[in-house]
Structures are given as C-alpha cells and as structure tokens.
Amino acid sequence: MTTELKMDVPQPRFLDQTQQGVLGKPIPRVDGALKVTGQATYAAEWQMDDMAHGVFVGAAIPKGHFTIDRDSIAGMDGFLGLYTDNLVRNSARGTLNTNPVQPGDRVDYLGQSIALVVAETFEQARDMAAALKVSYTRDDDAVTDLSEYDDWELKVGIELGDVDAAMDAAHKSVDLEYTTKGHNSGAMELHGSIASWDGDHVTVRSSLQMLGFNRNELADSLGVPPEQVRLLSPYVGGGFGSKLGIGPDSVGAAVAARDLGRPVRVVLTRPQVFDTTIRRTETRQHIRLAANQDGRLTGISHVNWQSNLPGEGHAEPVDAATRFLYAGENRYCAHYMARRNSPATGDVRSPGEAVGMLTLEAAMDELAEALEMDPIDLRIRNIPEVHPGNGKPISSNGMASSLRQGAEAFGWDQRQPTGTRREGEWLIGMGVAAAARANLLMPSSARVTLNPDATAVVETDMTDIGTGTYTILGQIAAETLGLPTESVTVHLGDSNFPTASGSGGSWGATSSGSSVLIAARAIRKTLAERMGCEEEALTLKDGMATGGNKRSALSELIDQPISEEGKIDKGKLTKGTHQAGYGAHFAEVAVNTVTGEVRVRRMLAAMAAGRILNEQTARSQVYGGQIWGIGSALHEGLEFDTRTGHIANHTLGEYYVPVHLDVGDLDVLFIDERDDMANPMQAKGIGELGFCGAAAAVANAIYNACGVRIRDFPATPDRIFPHL
Amino acid sequence: MRVSLTVNDTPRTLDLDPRTSLLDALRDHLHLTGTKKGCDHGQCGACTVLVNGERVNSCLCLAVMHDGDEVTTIEGLGTPENLSPLQAAFVKHDGFQCGYCTPGQIMSSHAMLKEIARGWPSHVTEDLSAKAELTIEELKERMSGNLCRCSAYKGIADAILEAAAEQREAAE
Incomplete structure (x- = not known):
C-alpha cells in the first residue's frame, strides 16, 4: 500500500509524542565503520569481470568543429574503441530530467569531452587519449572575455514600487558594486561510472545525487526508455551540486559498453571535473539599500551579471535571499546573462545565497555603519512580518533568536571599534551576518518493512552524499516504530527502489525523511488495529506495543513482514507560505598588517532549521558550511584565460579549497524550533544554511579588524594590504 | 614487469604495465579500493598510504619503483568489526x-x-x-x-x- 501526504495543512507534532527517544540524538553515522576502514564501495570501485577502461579527450579550441583520426591510435596496444556519438557537452543541471546538450562534432568550450578512447587497461587508454590526432575548424567568434560583452539578456525577478525614489528620499543609503569569482564544487571523489549491459538493459554504477532525475537524463541521452536503465549509487564521495545531474562519464561509459558488449569504466580526471561538470558563475553585483531615520529599509535593489554556455537553462539565483530576508516596500531584483564559451555554470552548494548573501550582508554592514547602528539591531529591526515581495505568511523565522542567542554565545559585546584591537602585527575584528536559505519540499517515496523479529528495513533510491541519510532515515524509522536504531537497516542509492527527492537544495533529509515517517506511520496503523486501539493511542518502544490497556511484543502482533510505501508531496502550504531556514553567522578574524593575510580565528553559527534530526550530523553539515564560507571569502576563485575562455586553475593545487590550517575554532548553536507548515517532521534543510551568509561574517570581520572594505572576492592579501 | 610488494603484511607479486601507479596497483590489481583517487596528481592526499612506515601519495609513485617495499593501506589498520x-x-x-x-x-x-x-x-x-x-x-x-x-x-x-x-x- 502507498500512503501519500500532500502538505495542505499544518502537521501535528507526532515526533514529540513518540517514546523511543532516538530522533535528534547525536548518533554516530551508521556507515561510519565502513567508511573509516575503506570498505564502502564508491562508483568506480566495483569489481567487474572483463572491464574495459575509457579516458576522455578534451577539445583544444573554444569554438568550432572537430574531426578525429581514428587511425592515429587504432594500432596501439589494447585499443578497443573510439566514441564520439551521443556524448554530452557537460553535466546536466540539477533536476533537468532530460538529456543534456549532445553537440556531435561541435565544440562549445575548450576542454569539452569530444571523444572517449577505450582500451583494455587504464594506462593504455590514457596514453591513447594523449596520442589521438584531432583536427579542428576554429570559429573566430568565440566569446572568451566578457569585458567588452554587450549582448546581455535581462531578466527582471521582482519590481515593486520605486527604488530610485526610495534612494533619493533615504535618510541613509548605500550604493555598492561587488564581484565574486566562479566556484567549483570540488567533491573529493572524481566523477566516475561503470556501465554494463544485459541485453537492452543497462546498469550504471555512478556517483550521483538524484537518481530519479538521473535515470531519465541517462535514458534520454542513450535513446532508451528509463525502465531499461538502473542506477546504483550507494556511496557518493561528495556532491555539492556537481553530481545533481548526469555527467559525461555515465553517458560515455554506457555508449562504449553497449558497443563493446563488456563493462566499461570511465573516470574523469580532476581537470576534466573542473572543465566538463558544472561550476558556479562569476558575478558582478550592484546592491542599493535605502533606509529611513529609524533604520528601517525603504528600498532594496539587487542586480547581478553572470554567464553560462549557450543553450543552458541555469541561472544562479543570486538575489534568492534578497527577495525575502528584509522588509522594504520598494524592491528590484534582476539579472543579466551573458553567453560565453566557457565551462557550463550550474548549482554549486547554496546556489544564489553563496554569493548573493555575501554581498547583501556586507552591504548591510556598510548601511549599519552609515546609520551608526549596531549591525544586529539593524537586521532585527528589518525582519519582515510576511514575505515582503508577495505577502505570503512566513512559516517560521528564527532569525532574531539566532542573532540574539548567537551574539551572547559569541561575546559580540566584546567587539571593538574598527581598527582598534591590535595584537602585535595582527589587527583583530568581529563580524556578523544573517543566514537564510529557502526551505524546499520535493516529491519523495520510501518503502518501510517491519519484520516479525522486530527489525525494520528502509528502501529508497535516496542518496547519502555525506549528509547522513543512512543514519537519519534509520533514526526516523526507529523512532516511529519504537525500535532501537541497530534494528533498522537502510538501503539507498538503487533506482529500483521507490523514487526519492534526491540530495540537493537542502531538501533531501526533510523530503525523504517525511516519506519514511509516512510509511512507518502506515505500519503503526496496522499495529494499532491489531491492538484494538487508535494509532494516536498506540505507544511503541523497544519492540513492545502498548495501547488499549494491552501490552504486546511486536513478534506476537505480526507473523508476516508488513511493508508500506510512503510518499510526501508539495501541497497548498508549500505554495501558500514562505518557508526558509534562518540563522546568524559570527566570525573573528586576524588581519596581518604587513602582509594582508587573514586568519579566521573562530566562527559561530546559530541555526534555526526546525527540528534537528541528528545533532551530530547536522552540526557537521554546519561546520562544513562555515568552512565553505571561509573558502569563498578568502581563497576560492576560478581564473579564466581570456584568450580561450578556459579555466586556468582547474586543479585542487591551484583552486584553493580550505585546508586544516585555514580553519579556526568552530561552534554551532541550534535554536529550538518546529515548523508545522514545512513537513510532518517540522524540520527544515540545514545542509546549505550553514554556508549562506558565513562568508559575509568573515568579510565584515575583516573590516572591523582593519578598516578595509572588501568588494571583490575572494579577499586575497593583494586586495587588503595596499589599503592598510 | 614483475613487482613484489608486501601489502598489509602479505607478500604479493604482480605483473604490471610499468606505467601503473602504486595507487592503481592497489585499487585495480589488488582490489584494495580503500585507498582513494581524488586527483591522481599529488594535490589532495586521498591516496595516502604508508611505504616502509612513511606516508606517501601513492598516486605519485610508480608501482615498479617499490619492488620489495612494505605497503600499509587503510585495510591494514583495522576492520569494521575491529577498528583501530x-x-x-x-x-x-x-x-x-x-x-x-x-x-x-x-x-x-x-x-x-x-x-x-x-x-x-x-x-x-x-x-x-x-x-x-x-x-x-x-x-x-x-x-x-x-x-x-x-x-x-x-x-x-x-x-x-x-x-x-x-x-x-x-x-x-
């Protein structure tokens, strides 16, 4: 049986009534022992008989057409095949659900995977890929440098009132321009796939975030019905957006395996991950804020310039949080898109807020200074009653509590006037920023089976990309069915299981978790019938059922497994309310007065994200977000060669992600909250909230430390020391 | 080329393409996939193993350079049932x-x-x-x-x- 719940009405707090007491607890990851011993099997690690190996060849021109010379490698030892048909230009953007662009012999950017060389061994294939002769006809109209670009496509997101008039009438205002560089997800596991065909059915072991969408994308790319495609992704070595959609590896492996009649493995090199999956766009941003004498915002304008490849549907929602974070009757948000011959842009962790809240919250810091207000007071004063753009009710907003409790825990009252706290050659400062991330619900299904021996099994094609899905889905089932967590086994990452939301947009835990709760509650209903009581009157704990003046072991109630499928879907509340996780970020930094280097000494994140499902995994997600904040504030930036449009620093040695030594003390504070309108668990997404605004807290701390305003990110020393 | 390694205290002899890295020898030939490939050019550290007790990036080593060496991988430290x-x-x-x-x-x-x-x-x-x-x-x-x-x-x-x-x- 399938039980479906659409989020039409506020949900009762069922999980506050259950008795097992495991939900929310900091239970260590159930997949932990496998991961620390190297026993968790990632996509490229499956052992297959007779497996061949494929390596991609990248285009050497930014735009034009290519012809390959098969004979240049066909005589080399181990040669098996050379494939150009059906290859995808770049990874699918998140939730695309159909085939990515398949350009044939056309090149749209330097580095595009134009041919797949397959050989008996990886070493042979790698040498053949280097030896393959390719001839090109190069177009001379490639767009590789946006400094002279004049064909911007404008899209207005919101226009309310008159921001220009609000700026003219303002008591104080700021009018600021920012730039941010492009970002790469940098998941540690290289994108890789192993494809094997059995007749007209293909099984692909791949590193993917959203199997329901990915199956359709791959089937469409191969020209087969989705029923003939099975995806397996039980362990995923990080995603951060780059594995939301299928990549060149899965399509290439499947194309070659179909032709050769044997399994084929394709793993992208690290530079190919940078070039051929997706990146976050670089941005130019223009922010205007107008405030009256009381420090209330009267006008907000956020305009940005970004880029993507021709034919890509993704735009970075840079103004996502600007639309709802603060009150203000005059509002304008818009973006300008350029089409350039550079790697595709798409969703990288916290798409929109990552760069949009960095600038908005830095601008709020400047406005607070202009108004001579404490930046926390300014933010709290401008928290809206309803969504300021469309008037929808706000499901829950913990921003004020986060700012207040965070300030107390961090010691905000110790903050000194700008540029006055000195320790040797270091200047010390504190910064604050709001955190916000839209809370999204996606359709999601799961099957839960309760066995007579008081064990349970959860099955869904949901993925665990490091988010803790195995652990929290087990906790939800255990809590609902009254079982110890050790009695629940969770199977994920197989597209033959019921289709889940997938991991992305911070909707994974809440959407897939709700489906598990719904399925487990359907089982409770059967148990209640057998006990002769209402489900509400049934108590389940440690494998025992109590209700209707009876007490019985589960083994006495059922002699066959009970299997139920649960499904959650969007409803009237999803569309009719504004839902977001909120919070506050605090940072203390030291700026070296000689070199301009910035050291983040400590950070604190106060997070209001509804019910916390596992305090330890949630905390780790927030730590990760804080560190991504450090990275985007100080280190990370894609550099483009303006002659060819390609990413010049497409390795982890040249694109600087934070390392151990870049990270100071981290602290996380969860604000107690329940969101009855979000889902039946009253939880909101946390995976991205910890990043949204974190970089701005660092930037604002830099100003407080040394008086230098950073408006071009990352804040590398060369952008600081000339102004000291 | 024939290469003899002692891996996690077990002597192993492999017949390898001389282009094979120590990392790929472990992962693809000995099926010890606990050692990870994150960049394949010495920048990320995911492939770290011990060679004669010292840590190295196994992606930067050719397997044939280590004939006779002792290699310890994550599988040699502990098992899910008996963690180090x-x-x-x-x-x-x-x-x-x-x-x-x-x-x-x-x-x-x-x-x-x-x-x-x-x-x-x-x-x-x-x-x-x-x-x-x-x-x-x-x-x-x-x-x-x-x-x-x-x-x-x-x-x-x-x-x-x-x-x-x-x-x-x-x-x-």
Missing part, C-alpha cells in the same frame, strides 16, 4: 561526511603522530631545536596536505587528538 583507535575516534567525532578523503586522512594522521613522536619539526614549530609537541597548530599544519571538501576538519582534529591521548596513556 584512530578509526574508532574518527567515527565517534564525525571526522568525515562523504568518507572519500577519510582513509587518506587516517593513514596520514597515523604517520603524522609517529613523525611528531620522533620530534620532527614542521613549518609552524617555534623552536626547531626543541622536540616537537602535538599542539592543535602542529596538527593542522601537518594534516594540511589532506583535503576534505565536506570540511570535517574539526572532527578530524578532535579524533586525532583523542587517539593520540589514548596512545600516550597506553604508553605510560
């Missing part, structure tokens, strides 16, 4: 999320603790003539060659410090 103290501490302190850099972090920290015990200085050691101590600063400096994009650095540091403290207590 470092492995158990990583689970307890949530010193990972996706788990992909984790074997490299653990192998690296295993060797790093021995380097400190021998008194090797690092870039952040204040007094190069004194014996190095395991401070948080030393730990971070010495582990900075192992990237973690999930950014579980805090849990990793807490895990290493706890395992090292247990090691010291056991020694005393």
Whole structure:
C-alpha cells in the first residue's frame, strides 16, 4: 500500500509524542565503520569481470568543429574503441530530467569531452587519449572575455514600487558594486561510472545525487526508455551540486559498453571535473539599500551579471535571499546573462545565497555603519512580518533568536571599534551576518518493512552524499516504530527502489525523511488495529506495543513482514507560505598588517532549521558550511584565460579549497524550533544554511579588524594590504 | 614487469604495465579500493598510504619503483568489526561526511603522530631545536596536505587528538 501526504495543512507534532527517544540524538553515522576502514564501495570501485577502461579527450579550441583520426591510435596496444556519438557537452543541471546538450562534432568550450578512447587497461587508454590526432575548424567568434560583452539578456525577478525614489528620499543609503569569482564544487571523489549491459538493459554504477532525475537524463541521452536503465549509487564521495545531474562519464561509459558488449569504466580526471561538470558563475553585483531615520529599509535593489554556455537553462539565483530576508516596500531584483564559451555554470552548494548573501550582508554592514547602528539591531529591526515581495505568511523565522542567542554565545559585546584591537602585527575584528536559505519540499517515496523479529528495513533510491541519510532515515524509522536504531537497516542509492527527492537544495533529509515517517506511520496503523486501539493511542518502544490497556511484543502482533510505501508531496502550504531556514553567522578574524593575510580565528553559527534530526550530523553539515564560507571569502576563485575562455586553475593545487590550517575554532548553536507548515517532521534543510551568509561574517570581520572594505572576492592579501 | 610488494603484511607479486601507479596497483590489481583517487596528481592526499612506515601519495609513485617495499593501506589498520583507535575516534567525532578523503586522512594522521613522536619539526614549530609537541597548530599544519571538501576538519582534529591521548596513556 502507498500512503501519500500532500502538505495542505499544518502537521501535528507526532515526533514529540513518540517514546523511543532516538530522533535528534547525536548518533554516530551508521556507515561510519565502513567508511573509516575503506570498505564502502564508491562508483568506480566495483569489481567487474572483463572491464574495459575509457579516458576522455578534451577539445583544444573554444569554438568550432572537430574531426578525429581514428587511425592515429587504432594500432596501439589494447585499443578497443573510439566514441564520439551521443556524448554530452557537460553535466546536466540539477533536476533537468532530460538529456543534456549532445553537440556531435561541435565544440562549445575548450576542454569539452569530444571523444572517449577505450582500451583494455587504464594506462593504455590514457596514453591513447594523449596520442589521438584531432583536427579542428576554429570559429573566430568565440566569446572568451566578457569585458567588452554587450549582448546581455535581462531578466527582471521582482519590481515593486520605486527604488530610485526610495534612494533619493533615504535618510541613509548605500550604493555598492561587488564581484565574486566562479566556484567549483570540488567533491573529493572524481566523477566516475561503470556501465554494463544485459541485453537492452543497462546498469550504471555512478556517483550521483538524484537518481530519479538521473535515470531519465541517462535514458534520454542513450535513446532508451528509463525502465531499461538502473542506477546504483550507494556511496557518493561528495556532491555539492556537481553530481545533481548526469555527467559525461555515465553517458560515455554506457555508449562504449553497449558497443563493446563488456563493462566499461570511465573516470574523469580532476581537470576534466573542473572543465566538463558544472561550476558556479562569476558575478558582478550592484546592491542599493535605502533606509529611513529609524533604520528601517525603504528600498532594496539587487542586480547581478553572470554567464553560462549557450543553450543552458541555469541561472544562479543570486538575489534568492534578497527577495525575502528584509522588509522594504520598494524592491528590484534582476539579472543579466551573458553567453560565453566557457565551462557550463550550474548549482554549486547554496546556489544564489553563496554569493548573493555575501554581498547583501556586507552591504548591510556598510548601511549599519552609515546609520551608526549596531549591525544586529539593524537586521532585527528589518525582519519582515510576511514575505515582503508577495505577502505570503512566513512559516517560521528564527532569525532574531539566532542573532540574539548567537551574539551572547559569541561575546559580540566584546567587539571593538574598527581598527582598534591590535595584537602585535595582527589587527583583530568581529563580524556578523544573517543566514537564510529557502526551505524546499520535493516529491519523495520510501518503502518501510517491519519484520516479525522486530527489525525494520528502509528502501529508497535516496542518496547519502555525506549528509547522513543512512543514519537519519534509520533514526526516523526507529523512532516511529519504537525500535532501537541497530534494528533498522537502510538501503539507498538503487533506482529500483521507490523514487526519492534526491540530495540537493537542502531538501533531501526533510523530503525523504517525511516519506519514511509516512510509511512507518502506515505500519503503526496496522499495529494499532491489531491492538484494538487508535494509532494516536498506540505507544511503541523497544519492540513492545502498548495501547488499549494491552501490552504486546511486536513478534506476537505480526507473523508476516508488513511493508508500506510512503510518499510526501508539495501541497497548498508549500505554495501558500514562505518557508526558509534562518540563522546568524559570527566570525573573528586576524588581519596581518604587513602582509594582508587573514586568519579566521573562530566562527559561530546559530541555526534555526526546525527540528534537528541528528545533532551530530547536522552540526557537521554546519561546520562544513562555515568552512565553505571561509573558502569563498578568502581563497576560492576560478581564473579564466581570456584568450580561450578556459579555466586556468582547474586543479585542487591551484583552486584553493580550505585546508586544516585555514580553519579556526568552530561552534554551532541550534535554536529550538518546529515548523508545522514545512513537513510532518517540522524540520527544515540545514545542509546549505550553514554556508549562506558565513562568508559575509568573515568579510565584515575583516573590516572591523582593519578598516578595509572588501568588494571583490575572494579577499586575497593583494586586495587588503595596499589599503592598510 | 614483475613487482613484489608486501601489502598489509602479505607478500604479493604482480605483473604490471610499468606505467601503473602504486595507487592503481592497489585499487585495480589488488582490489584494495580503500585507498582513494581524488586527483591522481599529488594535490589532495586521498591516496595516502604508508611505504616502509612513511606516508606517501601513492598516486605519485610508480608501482615498479617499490619492488620489495612494505605497503600499509587503510585495510591494514583495522576492520569494521575491529577498528583501530584512530578509526574508532574518527567515527565517534564525525571526522568525515562523504568518507572519500577519510582513509587518506587516517593513514596520514597515523604517520603524522609517529613523525611528531620522533620530534620532527614542521613549518609552524617555534623552536626547531626543541622536540616537537602535538599542539592543535602542529596538527593542522601537518594534516594540511589532506583535503576534505565536506570540511570535517574539526572532527578530524578532535579524533586525532583523542587517539593520540589514548596512545600516550597506553604508553605510560
């Protein structure tokens, strides 16, 4: 049986009534022992008989057409095949659900995977890929440098009132321009796939975030019905957006395996991950804020310039949080898109807020200074009653509590006037920023089976990309069915299981978790019938059922497994309310007065994200977000060669992600909250909230430390020391 | 080419293409996939193993260069049923999320603790003539060659410090 719940009405707090007491607890990851011993099997690690190996060849021109010379490698030892048909230009953007662009012999950017060389061994294939002769006809109209670009496509997101008039009438205002560089997800596991065909059915072991969408994308790319495609992704070595959609590896492996009649493995090199999956766009941003004498915002304008490849549907929602974070009757948000011959842009962790809240919250810091207000007071004063753009009710907003409790825990009252706290050659400062991330619900299904021996099994094609899905889905089932967590086994990452939301947009835990709760509650209903009581009157704990003046072991109630499928879907509340996780970020930094280097000494994140499902995994997600904040504030930036449009620093040695030594003390504070309108668990997404605004807290701390305003990110020393 | 290695105390002889890296020999020929490939050119640390007790990036080694050497991989430290103290501490302190850099972090920290015990200085050691101590600063400096994009650095540091403290207590 399938039980479906659409989020039409506020949900009762069922999980506050259950008795097992495991939900929310900091239970260590159930997949932990496998991961620390190297026993968790990632996509490229499956052992297959007779497996061949494929390596991609990248285009050497930014735009034009290519012809390959098969004979240049066909005589080399181990040669098996050379494939150009059906290859995808770049990874699918998140939730695309159909085939990515398949350009044939056309090149749209330097580095595009134009041919797949397959050989008996990886070493042979790698040498053949280097030896393959390719001839090109190069177009001379490639767009590789946006400094002279004049064909911007404008899209207005919101226009309310008159921001220009609000700026003219303002008591104080700021009018600021920012730039941010492009970002790469940098998941540690290289994108890789192993494809094997059995007749007209293909099984692909791949590193993917959203199997329901990915199956359709791959089937469409191969020209087969989705029923003939099975995806397996039980362990995923990080995603951060780059594995939301299928990549060149899965399509290439499947194309070659179909032709050769044997399994084929394709793993992208690290530079190919940078070039051929997706990146976050670089941005130019223009922010205007107008405030009256009381420090209330009267006008907000956020305009940005970004880029993507021709034919890509993704735009970075840079103004996502600007639309709802603060009150203000005059509002304008818009973006300008350029089409350039550079790697595709798409969703990288916290798409929109990552760069949009960095600038908005830095601008709020400047406005607070202009108004001579404490930046926390300014933010709290401008928290809206309803969504300021469309008037929808706000499901829950913990921003004020986060700012207040965070300030107390961090010691905000110790903050000194700008540029006055000195320790040797270091200047010390504190910064604050709001955190916000839209809370999204996606359709999601799961099957839960309760066995007579008081064990349970959860099955869904949901993925665990490091988010803790195995652990929290087990906790939800255990809590609902009254079982110890050790009695629940969770199977994920197989597209033959019921289709889940997938991991992305911070909707994974809440959407897939709700489906598990719904399925487990359907089982409770059967148990209640057998006990002769209402489900509400049934108590389940440690494998025992109590209700209707009876007490019985589960083994006495059922002699066959009970299997139920649960499904959650969007409803009237999803569309009719504004839902977001909120919070506050605090940072203390030291700026070296000689070199301009910035050291983040400590950070604190106060997070209001509804019910916390596992305090330890949630905390780790927030730590990760804080560190991504450090990275985007100080280190990370894609550099483009303006002659060819390609990413010049497409390795982890040249694109600087934070390392151990870049990270100071981290602290996380969860604000107690329940969101009855979000889902039946009253939880909101946390995976991205910890990043949204974190970089701005660092930037604002830099100003407080040394008086230098950073408006071009990352804040590398060369952008600081000339102004000291 | 024939290559003889002792891997996790077991002698192994392989017939390898001389272009095969030690990393690929472990993963593809010995099926020890606990050692990870994160960049394949010495920048991320996911492939860290011990060769004759010292940590190396196995992606930067050709297997044929190590004929006769002793190699220890994550599979040689412990099993899910019998975790090493470092492995158990990583689970307890949530010193990972996706788990992909984790074997490299653990192998690296295993060797790093021995380097400190021998008194090797690092870039952040204040007094190069004194014996190095395991401070948080030393730990971070010495582990900075192992990237973690999930950014579980805090849990990793807490895990290493706890395992090292247990090691010291056991020694005393």
